């Protein structure tokens with residue numbers, strides 16, 4: 086049987102040979118003392134890349150988002166997030182559990198935007214002692230549960246201006262920021278300029294084995310660094326991981342375009358299969374979300390049957406299935422994936 090095609094996520098990517106070599110040879114030190122030269126180099130490169138004064142290397146995107154919320158907000162404050170956001174659905178309620186920060190939600194449009202009027206309506210009255218204090222707005226770009234759609238730069242600018250006039254902070258969950266940047270043909274910094282902080286992942290399509298970056302103002306990153314220690318995320322000779330992160334930023338960004346081409350190839354193939362419904366307009370980066378229009382298959386049964394044929398995809402709730410292209414997946418794998426789905430769905 087040919088090797089399994091794993092489209093569950095771009096988190097399954099393995100480090101490139103250049104990453105493994107860089108990891109083996111990285112100069113190291115104790116990062117908790119600020120003495121790991123490779124971590125310091127990565128943090129500087131990352132800050133420059135997203136146009137922020139400072140950056141922090143963290144073990145995961147989840148920790149990066151958590152540190153951002155905790156560094157922007159205090160106990161009793163509210164962070165406003167989209168009702169389809171990763172922070173709300175997949176981060177174990179961390180801001181509330183660990184920081185006493187309430188998460189307030191607004192509806193997410195199909196294009197990943199939180200409508201301005203909904204944000205305005207969600208703001209609390211700071212004089213009313215019944216209410217939490219509105220402190221932070223979080224956006225997501227690209228937007229995972231909306232199928233990897235990319236936020237319009239003009240929209241991000243609008244939210245930045247809205248927040249500034251109301252004294253609110255802004256944070257971007259940019260786990261796949263570089264997918265968005267490549268799709269738009271813009272530098273990543275253009276997507277973060279209007280927002281106070283950004284988290285992006287090195288360990289998804291950029292293929293580093295571990296790690297994410299949180300970037301923002303120096304005082305914000307200083308608070309986040311203390312919080313990272315508090316959470317047990319001070320990683321000592323972390324340069325062995327940061328070395329792969331440097332390769333990710335320097336050499337793996339441009340190739341994301343291949344993942345986007347492959348995602349569109351996959352989407353167009355799935356689109357032709359009777360019983361499968363998907364919106365081709367939502368396929369803008371590396372994620373393809375689809376639903377089933379047949380009573381013969383439940384998402385769980387289909388996922389299981391595909392796995393038996395060597396194709397792994399994910400279920401994301403409400404009848405939706407997700408496939409993600411990434412480093413290590415070639416056009417031929419996508420063609421085989423479509424053929425497997427076609428064969429299984431018609432049985």
Ligand code: TLP
Pocket residue numbers: 093094095096144145146147148150171172175225229258260261286288297
């Ligand atoms: N997303 C993972 C799962 O958690 C769902 C995936 O397979 O897509 N923000 C966004 C938008 C993400 O998609 C993810 C990971 C994270 C944050 C968290 O990153 P990690 O997994 O490094 O904690």
